[in-house]
Amino acid sequence: GQNIDQPTEMTATEGAIVQINCTYQTSGFNGLFWYQQHAGEAPTFLSYNVLDGLEEKGRFSSFLSRSKGYSYLLLKELQMKDSASYLCAVRDRDYKLSFGAGTTVTVRA
Amino acid sequence: IAGITQAPTSQILAAGRRMTLRCTQDMRHNAMYWYRQDLGLGLRLIHYSNTAGTTGKGEVPDGYSVSRANTDDFPLTLASAVPSQTSVYFCASSERAHDLPFFGPGTRLTVL
Numbered sequence: 292g293q294n295i296d297q298p299t300e301m302t303a304t305e306g307a308i309v310q311i312n313c314t315y316q317t318s319g320f321n322g323l324f325w326y327q328q329h330a331g332e333a334p335t336f337l338s339y340n341v342l343d344g345l346e347e348k349g350r351f352s353s354f355l356s357r358s359k360g361y362s363y364l365l366l367k368e369l370q371m372k373d374s375a376s377y378l379c380a381v382r383d384r385d386y387k388l389s390f391g392a393g394t395t396v397t398v399r400a
Numbered sequence: 401i402a403g404i405t406q407a408p409t410s411q412i413l414a415a416g417r418r419m420t421l422r423c424t425q426d427m428r429h430n431a432m433y434w435y436r437q438d439l440g441l442g443l444r445l446i447h448y449s450n451t452a453g454t455t456g457k458g459e460v461p462d463g464y465s466v467s468r469a470n471t472d473d474f475p476l477t478l479a480s481a482v483p484s485q486t487s488v489y490f491c492a493s494s495e496r497a498h499d500l501p502f503f504g505p506g507t508r509l510t511v512l
Contacts, residue, residue, distance in 0.1 A: 333490060333505050336500055380443075390443040392441055
């Protein structure tokens with residue numbers, strides 16, 4: 292199975308940058324995913340990495356190092372609406388998707 | 401509007417009662433899933449269905465059952481609810497098995 296670790300909470304100021312780290316141990320690897328979940332709502336897909344390196348999508352970027360079992364999600368130019376939980380998820384060799392517990396990001400004015 | 405609907409939105413249930421959570425999708429997705437989300441534990445897969453007529457067990461299936469009589473509906477039944485089943489339940493679907501799931505709005509269930 293998978294073991295996925297990410298910080299429980301992070302706080303940052305509007306306009307700043309926040310980096311959410313995710314480490315994982317998995318039996319085989321078929322991709323790492325980040326989801327955003329606002330309080331009381333469903334998770335929504337943010338980004339996908341299957342090869343090493345950085346994937347950029349607007350203000351959000353996600354990085355993967357398969358050899359280190361490590362990823363991060365970078366949120367730039369933080370806005371109040373970015374206050375949410377961010378879930379790291381890993382898919383193993385059998386395409387089973389496992390989720391971390393999530394990181395709650397609070398953006399302060 | 402295409403998507404997933406779940407009912408009820410929230411429910412308070414006495415322990416020992418039977419409860420069915422409903423899930424309907426109109427995207428003609430083949431695969432459907434039930435997850436529960438608990439503080440500090442993240443999303444955990446309860447049951448899944450790769451196509452109509454088939455179901456499988458996920459990570460935490462005990463105390464739950466599902467059926468998939470058609471493509472659109474995937475109800476989750478708690479035969480005799482217990483307090484440890486207090487959670488937020490998300491139904492999800494994907495076009496094919498192993499594709500990334502798209503999540504419904506969730507049902508908040510409290511078992512007393």
